[in-house]
Amino acid sequence: MLEIKNLHAGVDGKEILKGINLIIKPGELHAIMGRNGSGKSTLANIITGRDNYEVMKGSVTYNGKDLLDMLPEDRALSGIFMSFQYPVVIPGVNNTYFLRAALNAKLKHQGLKEMNAVDFMHLIREKLNRVQMDEKYLTRAVNDGFSGGEKKRNEILQMLTLEPTFSILDETDSGLDIDALKIVANGVNNFRNKERSFLAITHYQRLLEYMEPDFIHVLIDGEIVKSGDKTLAAELEKKGYSWLEK
């Protein structure tokens, strides 16, 4: 369970999040909606531990552990994953190698045996199918020369491979055409179960049509101004955000 209490945080001394309270229980999918600059990505960066972001007040715990005290890699190893809004290119490092290194880091952390190349290929082929990706992406460098849609599918491929218990989907719908969006949403939906929880960050309702949230929160100027069920998305689509502004 992820628990955020009275979180105040920002960059360079500037407060961006102004008292966030949020509880995400196992099995739940929460969506955070809001305009650019409302603090959505800051929240994702705080949870995952990106450098240069500072917490001024409040706490973030995951299964009782203080996340804010942990290195980003240790947060990842305890089951936290983020599908990046802008996946990073790593030239020269092949996608298979990268994925296997990540999976083996996790297996090692759990005290399990690392996976050899043959077993890994079996595993990864099956995962590729789920996001309808061609095997040729495996031999290319990480995200190098990938189109926007390919990058996002590659993120979901990593999620399916690493099997995190809490996943942040940061603007996973941006840059996707409708077919790719369906593939990505399908990948996520099939991955959902009663242990795994999700935080989807998005501008638009579109993604949520294919990926049904349990809760929707509206973030305005660093504060959650309204929470509701999936019907809130449609309301926002119709009315915009201004009616919620102070």
Place this chain on the structure above:
Amino acid sequence: MAKSNPIIDSAISQEYEYGFITDIEQETIPPGLNEDVIRLISSKKNEPDWLLEWRLKAYNQWLKMEEPNWAKLHYAEIDFQAISYYSAPKEKEKLKSLDEVDPKLLETYTKLGIPLEEQKMLANVAVDAVFDSVSVTTTFKEELGKAGVIFCSFSEAVKNHPELIRKYLGSVVPPTDNYFAALNSAVFSDGSFVYIPKGVRCPMELSTYFRINAANTGQFERTLIVAEESSHVSYLEGCTAPMRDENQLHAAVVELIAHKNAEIKYSTVQNWYPGDPKTGRGGIYNFVTKRGTCLEDNSKISWTQVETGSALTWKYPSCILKGDNSVGEFYSVALSNNFQQADTGTKMIHIGKNTRSTIISKGISAGKGQNTYRGGVKIMKGAENARNYSQCDSILIGDECGAHTFPYIDVRNPTAQMEHEASTSRIGEDQLFYCNQRGISTEDAVSMIVNGFCKKVFNELPMEFAVEAQKLMEVSLEGAVG
């Protein structure tokens, strides 16, 4: 995002594993250089008169030459009179077998990961171990002898194969070639000699391991490899030195000669002491002249180098492609971390028809390191249909280091085909965070990215050493980030 990056800004430290000193009785001549010193070196080695004359001639040329200053290297002037030009472990008697080698020396090489006892060695690699100014021992001599291959120290070769030495010494790098080659020609003390007879494929990897031990000495060795018609040899050199506060000079000369259809593959893993990571004090000044001639048709010379050590590196392994259809290759990884400076690259001189050359250079700069690629490709008038492909990539880790590329191209035949690609990239905070977010630690992420970057070059190393090189890269980058 803030301007400064705490992950990358943080202290840069590096552990040098081979910095120990062997406590052994050594005979070292007093510092200083003059004709008498050269006569002394020559007499210690019982050299024939012609070689002494050759040395003295080189010395007198050297006196008239000026130290080159065109490289992008900054260092205090070298005092050539403060260096001792000969140092050797004291021998009790003449050695007949490995059992008689001083156990302290054997221990030194074992500590360096190069056990000299044949049964413990990597199968299929013969080693010549050079300690300061002399060769300690050469392994697998007998087995190589059966194939007709000569692999011995340079001093032995002067004694036992004078006709070959006289014919080839200085034939590729003449004594007057450059300042440091002239110095080497005057004072060189030992090194390795390899001769592969016609039609022979050398049955094992040959390797020389250079170790500087004594203080205030320079190491000046020569390597000469001759591959007769249709022969093949793969040779590897490795180098380490103790940590000392003074800079030490290493000025070597390597000459390769490939006859018709012959192939020489020369690999270097250079890990001389790079100097103190925090202050930049000490470290080896590495001024090396390496050149090979593809003397006749269809011959091939391939240089692969992994340069992770030395405070200064000045080195341009080159190929003269004289024979028609001959091939020259240069694969290089050069790392400059902390205060290291490297100015390295190659020269490809196309003289014969249909000659081809490939240059793959990967420079890595971290800390305050400065890394320069300097390469020349020259297509001479008669070199019909010559082809060159060059790729020079640089990667930067942190924001205090530098990468520089100076490609010189001189084409005098219109049928030439030239391709040049270059890139510079940086290991950024975003890449490291991306890896971290997937559970990969920062250190593993850096080594993964750097190894990915160097893969094309590592693939060229003999198998046993590719793994070594990869490990060496990890150690050399230790602490380069966070």
